[in-house]
Amino acid sequence: MLDVKGMRFPLEIILVCVRWYAAYPLSCRHLEEMMEERAVTVDHSTVSRWVVRFLPLLEKIFRKYKRPVGGSWRMDETYIKVKGVWKYLYRAVDRDGKTIDFLLTAKRDKGAAKRFFDKAMQASDIPEKITMDKNGANKAAIDEINANREISMMVRQVKYLNNIVEQDHRAVKRITKPMLGFKSFQSAKNILTGIELMHMIRKGQMMMEGADKMSFAEQFYALAE
Known part of the structure; x- marks a missing residue:
C-alpha cells in the first residue's frame, strides 16, 4: 500500500x-x-x-x-523538452511492440546509450539481436558491450525495420504534448516513468x-x- x-x-x-x-x-x-x-x-x-x-x-x-519480453529488440531515442532544452528518451520494444525499457538522458552519445542498454539488459534477458538506426553512438555502445561477451548480440542498422519503436514513441508524445515541456529533469524523469507504466499496462x-x-x-x- x-x-x-x-x-x-x-x-x-x-x-x-x-x-x-x-x-x-x-x-x-x-x-x-x-x-x-x-x-x-x-x-x-x-x-x-x-x-x-x-x-x-x-x-x-x-x-x-512485468511480463518477459522477446529476444529481438528495436531500439531508438526521441526528443523531450525540459526547461526549454531538448533531452533524449531512449526506448526499446521487442518485435511484438512490448516495452523493454526506457531512460531519459541529458545527452545523446555513447555513454548515454550504454547506460540505457545496461539498464535494459539488467531488467530483461540479453537479446539475441538489436535493431537500430545508423546512429554511430548507439552502435559504439553495443560494440563495447559485445567486446566483453563470449556470444555477441547481432546488430542490425536498418531504419525501416525500426518502424515499430518509432511508431511506439507516438503514444508517449501524445501524453506529453499538453504538458508544454517539463520544468526540471527529475520531474520529467518521474512523469515519463508513469507514462511508460500506463503504456505497458495498456499493452x-x-x-x-x-x-x-x-x-x-x-x-x-x-x-x-
Whole structure:
C-alpha cells in the first residue's frame, strides 16, 4: 500500500488524479477543473506533487509483475523538452511492440546509450539481436558491450525495420504534448516513468494474478494495494 500518511486527501482521490494525468493528454490544471466538478477541491500544484511522488513508486511495483519480453529488440531515442532544452528518451520494444525499457538522458552519445542498454539488459534477458538506426553512438555502445561477451548480440542498422519503436514513441508524445515541456529533469524523469507504466499496462504487460480479467484502470489501482 502506498504511504499517504499526513496527506489531506484519501488514496483513492490521489490515484485517480495520478492515473488520469499519466494515461491521458491532460494538464494538472485540467485535472483541477475535473475534480472540482466532482466536488473535490484540489490545487493543480498539489496534483503535480502527487504525480512526481507516486508514479515512480508505482512503476517500481509494476516491475515485479512485468511480463518477459522477446529476444529481438528495436531500439531508438526521441526528443523531450525540459526547461526549454531538448533531452533524449531512449526506448526499446521487442518485435511484438512490448516495452523493454526506457531512460531519459541529458545527452545523446555513447555513454548515454550504454547506460540505457545496461539498464535494459539488467531488467530483461540479453537479446539475441538489436535493431537500430545508423546512429554511430548507439552502435559504439553495443560494440563495447559485445567486446566483453563470449556470444555477441547481432546488430542490425536498418531504419525501416525500426518502424515499430518509432511508431511506439507516438503514444508517449501524445501524453506529453499538453504538458508544454517539463520544468526540471527529475520531474520529467518521474512523469515519463508513469507514462511508460500506463503504456505497458495498456499493452497487456502486467502478469499479476487475475490481471487478464481486470480493466486498464483496475490493473493500475491493484499496484497500490
